Amino acid sequence: MPRKRATIREVAQATGLSPAAVSYALRGLQVSEETKERVRAAAAELGYEADPIARALASGRTGMIGLLCGSLEDLWQQSLAVGISRGLREKDRYALILDAFGDPARERALAQQLRDQRVDGMIVQPIDPAAAFWPELCESLPVIAVGDSIAGTAGEVVFDNRRGVTLALEHLRTLGHHRIAVLTPTRASTPDRPADVHVMAEAERLGLDIQVATSPHGLADATAVAHDILAAKEPSAVFCFADSIAYGVYAAAQELGLSIPGDVSVMGYDNHPMSGLLTPGLTTVDWGIDGIVRAAVRLMSAAADGGTRRRHVVQAPTLRERGSVARVPGHRQGL
């Protein structure tokens, strides 16, 4: 039975009320209990279900939250997106997941599109937090930033990248690594990466010899990039700014017949579930994805429901030691 959907008018007619009264009743507003019950019964009878489109047009609210991801090539970001999507669904909202492919220009375009799509709010993992369009966007709808901070948001779940970088680099240094290759996610035409700044500063502080390169998140691409770096045999360790990229290093090491951590140590960033399964397990910086998901969903819900207070949650990292980082031969513990 491809039955035509019942409208609010039919319910009104069936109950002898006005459409307005039905509208109120179904949302539990300013009507008597008795009438509410009558309306509910009639609605059930007719199989009535309010049309979300019409509702959105009239009320200005769609029930949708935009989820703008930096790059879904990154498995960790995939998990994050799936988690947030689920969390929002529990709050009776839908997530519209979009992928910026690590491109700031596309990020801007997609943010625009999401706004045009009339989402009630956006959760953003900003590629370029300093971009000029953010503040403007934040004025027209509630934005929650995840990862890096953005000016004007309704709330933030910020990763303490400074601390994360320190954790990673200090660990490497403690084990004697000085020449370290750093692999950060490729971002098309980006000006400056906030996290990179921390890497530079921290390397300076620790007296490390850093060599920075960029890599896409995809396994094949990351493998290619890592291949070149490992083939040069310069660094004793590779610090990847995403576990996904570290996976590429593993693959490249396999290709080259290099052993991890025998020939080269690898440090990740994120702690994706698969990282523990590799041989050796990937030593990485853990951000507690569940906490991030919960915080993001909570902040977004609050903001979209008209919550006013701007909440700022800082996510603290933990070093998750597994087997991919070894002591440099001849290096004594302690220095």
Added chain:
Amino acid sequence: MPRKRATIREVAQATGLSPAAVSYALRGLQVSEETKERVRAAAAELGYEADPIARALASGRTGMIGLLCGSLEDLWQQSLAVGISRGLREKDRYALILDAFGDPARERALAQQLRDQRVDGMIVQPIDPAAAFWPELCESLPVIAVGDSIAGTAGEVVFDNRRGVTLALEHLRTLGHHRIAVLTPTRASTPDRPADVHVMAEAERLGLDIQVATSPHGLADATAVAHDILAAKEPSAVFCFADSIAYGVYAAAQELGLSIPGDVSVMGYDNHPMSGLLTPGLTTVDWGIDGIVRAAVRLMSAAADGGTRRRHVVQAPTLRERGSVARVPGHRQGL
């Protein structure tokens, strides 16, 4: 500038045309080239962008496609969802991704919700293809099934599971495995699994001693299930109906100090990118995810744009041999 959006009426006024003419012009319908140009200019001038909500209400089309996934715990399904979502975005559509958590009841509820949300179509990875609500649903909107076949769909990308199972089991048998544990994804309160039927039939045909158990897709859960199975040390091989579950077997083997494939062989199903990175690499059945994504997107686009022909695409599997399956000691090649 939180400017109020321009409406079609303002554009009409600016051009001296009627709103109807503007509507037609912007969609490139029955107006002179000259007028189209004039309208475009005015629209750009005013920063006009048609409101998708109002458009949806009037036209009955939302531009959204529902994506109903069986279980997003499964990393392979995550990749699939991300891929399809991207593909649809290229066709100027948005994907609404929902996760059924392997639960047929929830699958039904979500399908319902997606329809209520007025999506233009649905791409479904059915958990319970035989469920009664599918045909009814298919009558009210175009549905594309991915994986198993459903009655009444507008198109399908069907996996030849019969062939996939044959590939896997024959490979195991060729190497001398007879007692084989089969791990299929847990599905709450499901009646019968289509794929299981093939396993049974094929095991019968090949004279194998099959022991079927179910496992969730999540790594932790799958590990727990696999732990029990491996601890019993009965089977010489485990055939997992999803790479995600195989990952659990790897983890359990690690915990128990068992070697793969020395102590137990493991066979996967899907060929997730990470499967090649494990040690040893997971031997698995590859379905060519890119082809699936392309086919699903193509069929959905065709169906949503009013295409009429029902297309049926069959996806053929390939055996991807890596290192996780070994010959049973003492077994001669050929039998």
Added chain:
DNA sequence: ACGGTTCAGTGATACGGTTCAGTGAACCGC
């Protein structure tokens, strides 16, 4: 008995497009 509140419900309008039937003008062949 009275003015003032609250309560339950109404009527009209707004939301911002799409679409259908219709209209005048231009154009066609003959």
Added chain:
DNA sequence: GCGGTTCACTGAACCGTATCACTGAACCGT
């Protein structure tokens, strides 16, 4: 110069809900 098409555009209805301003009735304390 005439009926018939085609073209470019218009006016009005419509999609299905939310919400604002308002009303009549009941209820309040004095």
